Amino acid sequence: MSAELKTTDAGAEREMTDGFHLIIDALKMNGVETIYGVPGIPITDFGRMAQAEGIRVLSFRHEQNAGYAASIAGFLTKKPGICLTVSAPGFLNGLTALAHATTNCFPMILISGSSEREIVDLQQGDYEEMDQLAIAKPLCKAAYRVLHAADIGIGIARAIRAAVSGRPGGVYLDLPAKLFGQVMDAEAGRKSLVKVIDAAPAQIPAPESIKRALAVLKSAKKPLIILGKGAAYAQADDTIKAFVEKSGVPFLPMSMGKGLLPDTHPQCAGAARSTVLAQSDVVLLIGARLNWLLSHGKGKSWGEPYSKKFIHIDIEPKEMDSNVEIVAPVVGDIGSCVSALLAGMGADFPQPPADWITAVTSKRDENVAKMAPRLMNNNSPMDYHGALGVLRTIVKERPDAILVNEGANALDLTRGIIDMYQPRKRIDVGTWGVMGIGMGYAVGAAIETGKPVLCIEGDSAFGFSGMEIETICRYNLPVCVVIFNNDGIYRGTDVNKGGGSDPAPTVFVKGARYDKMIEAFGGVGVNATSPDELKRAVNAAMDSGKPTLINAVLDPAAGSESGRIGNLNPQSALKKKK
Numbered sequence: 290m291s292a293e294l295k296t297t298d299a300g301a302e303r304e305m306t307d308g309f310h311l312i313i314d315a316l317k318m319n320g321v322e323t324i325y326g327v328p329g330i331p332i333t334d335f336g337r338m339a340q341a342e343g344i345r346v347l348s349f350r351h352e353q354n355a356g357y358a359a360s361i362a363g364f365l366t367k368k369p370g371i372c373l374t375v376s377a378p379g380f381l382n383g384l385t386a387l388a389h390a391t392t393n394c395f396p397m398i399l400i401s402g403s404s405e406r407e408i409v410d411l412q413q414g415d416y417e418e419m420d421q422l423a424i425a426k427p428l429c430k431a432a433y434r435v436l437h438a439a440d441i442g443i444g445i446a447r448a449i450r451a452a453v454s455g456r457p458g459g460v461y462l463d464l465p466a467k468l469f470g471q472v473m474d475a476e477a478g479r480k481s482l483v484k485v486i487d488a489a490p491a492q493i494p495a496p497e498s499i500k501r502a503l504a505v506l507k508s509a510k511k512p513l514i515i516l517g518k519g520a521a522y523a524q525a526d527d528t529i530k531a532f533v534e535k536s537g538v539p540f541l542p543m544s545m546g547k548g549l550l551p552d553t554h555p556q557c558a559g560a561a562r563s564t565v566l567a568q569s570d571v572v573l574l575i576g577a578r579l580n581w582l583l584s585h586g587k588g589k590s591w592g593e594p595y596s597k598k599f600i601h602i603d604i605e606p607k608e609m610d611s612n613v614e615i616v617a618p619v620v621g622d623i624g625s626c627v628s629a630l631l632a633g634m635g636a637d638f639p640q641p642p643a644d645w646i647t648a649v650t651s652k653r654d655e656n657v658a659k660m661a662p663r664l665m666n667n668n669s670p671m672d673y674h675g676a677l678g679v680l681r682t683i684v685k686e687r688p689d690a691i692l693v694n695e696g697a698n699a700l701d702l703t704r705g706i707i708d709m710y711q712p713r714k715r716i717d718v719g720t721w722g723v724m725g726i727g728m729g730y731a732v733g734a735a736i737e738t739g740k741p742v743l744c745i746e747g748d749s750a751f752g753f754s755g756m757e758i759e760t761i762c763r764y765n766l767p768v769c770v771v772i773f774n775n776d777g778i779y780r781g782t783d784v785n786k787g788g789g790s791d792p793a794p795t796v797f798v799k800g801a802r803y804d805k806m807i808e809a810f811g812g813v814g815v816n817a818t819s820p821d822e823l824k825r826a827v828n829a830a831m832d833s834g835k836p837t838l839i840n841a842v843l844d845p846a847a848g849s850e851s852g853r854i855g856n857l858n859p860q861s862a863l864k865k866k867k
């Protein structure tokens with residue numbers, strides 16, 4: 290613990306400490322090793338001191354990216370990722386990532402300095418005045434403010450527990466500027482710190498819920514398991530694999546659930562998605578919500594009017610019956626629930642009917658075979674399939690690398706084409722389909738895992754966090770960014786229908802050379818015009834570990850409106866005008 294001697298009014302020498310050091314001590318006591326943030330008043334000195342005390346303090350160019358790094362750190366480690374921001378504008382920049390963490394159920398704490406309470410509350414116009422606590426509250430799982438140095442220990446303990454227990458999420462911790470300088474007796478300070486014991490206690494499912502779930506699964510003629518990112522988060526990889534394999538049931542991984550079992554596993558139904566969704570009769574959801582990503586569990590893609598039964602494993606009871614009836618809710622943490630299911634299966638759990646397995650595997654094999662020749666083209670300029678064909682092989686050869694992915698076509702086609710082999714290796718836009726996670730995730734993943742990172746980025750997607758390539762170079766992180774440059778959002782061929790000189794809203798500078806950006810910071814830039822060139826450049830980057838940015842020149846006409854979700858664009862009830 291850091292403290293110093295001070296002479297009190299009574300003249301006696303006492304060891305004293307302050308808010309700065311109590312926060313650092315509380316974080317360290319609870320295992321926080323890294324802070325992601327942007328410095329400024331009132332947290333500049335705090336960052337310096339935290340670094341001096343052995344916490345890794347990573348400084349970004351924009352708080353949103355620091356926040357995304359913290360959020361993915363939470364997903365990858367099951368410990369809250371910490372983002373540190375200045376008041377008002379810095380806080381607001383970080384808030385998007387905090388809301389993103391909450392929506393995606395990632396544990397994260399946004400710690401923000403704030404201005405003088407007395408002035409803020411009377412709205413007297415303080416430097417960066419804002420009632421941050423009130424603004425954060427509706428956007429996160431919990432929000433707290435600490436006013437007294439003696440409460441720092443309990444405040445940080447509450448924030449940590451709130452972030453990781455139950456369904457994880459984002460927590461806001463408001464630290465007014467005055468708090469940092471508050472002084473108190475060091476011994477009392479030491480005693481005020483709280484080490485959080487069992488921050489995310491196991492939540493054991495009710496035995497009858499397990500029996501019910503197994504009975505429903507047993508009755509299935511066409512069962513399906515869906516693995517969501519909650520299943521990946523749980524770090525119950527061996528139990529989940531054992532359960533899925535023992536059941537013999539085809540499984541469908543959601544985007545960030547890919548790799549829990551390899552996409553090449555004989556039971557993987559990823560390439561037969563529409564068939565299994567429409568035709569299954571019993572669906573077991575493990576850490577996957579029936580939100581828009583699964584068409585809310587109803588409608589044409591689920592084969593309606595044909596109906597099916599859902600078994601749902603989730604830690605949040607409110608998730609049950611959120612969109613459709615759940616006939617077998619299993620509420621608890623995923624590790625405990627799946628262990629209980631596995632134990633309850635006994636030795637002679639029936640395998641799914643052979644005709645269902647044959648139907649699923651033949652559809653999958655047919656789709657995989659259909660795709661294969663498209664992935665082998667060496668066209669220049671490239672199309673998505675040619676570029677992804679080589680990247681797919683690179684990921685296969687380097688299964689422990691982390692894949693970051695965002696864009697529209699760049700996202701959907703990568704997700705469909707690139708097989709994953711290990712859990713928590715694919716990290717992407719998540720529940721909101723948000724652009725901007727790219728470089729923040731890359732930094733967070735490289736720091737937290739020590740593994741090489743490959744980012745596959747749409748040219749628009751990259752732009753949201755592009756300045757962080759300086760951060761990547763500054764910390765010399767093993768990150769290779771591939772930009773699928775098709776000159777715009779969805780594609781680069783739109784024209785201004787008004788006929789003026791402005792380009793269409795979806796179109797960017799033609800023939801942009803993103804590779805030159807990283808050269809400004811000492812990284813390696815490559816312009817790749819064919820799959821062969823792309824392959825060479827990515828392999829070199831992954832071998833060297835040097836920060837690299839590859840401008841992959843795609844045909845501007847490659848890509849479709851909104852990738853795979855063009856159907857979500859609103860259409861007028863009126864006939865289209867010319």
Ligand SMILES: Cc1ncc(C[n+]2csc(CCOP(=O)(O)OP(=O)(O)O)c2C)c(N)n1
Pocket residue numbers: 695696697698699700722723724725746747748749750751773775777778779780848852
């Ligand atoms: C924060 C945010 N702003 C805007 C969007 C809307 N949006 C969806 S995809 C996309 C970019 C798609 O273009 P690109 O990344 O170049 O991928 P492409 O389809 O061209 O491969 C945008 C702007 C979003 N999802 N998130």
Ligand SMILES: [Mg+2]
Pocket residue numbers: 747748749773774775776777778779780
């Ligand atoms: Mg694009």
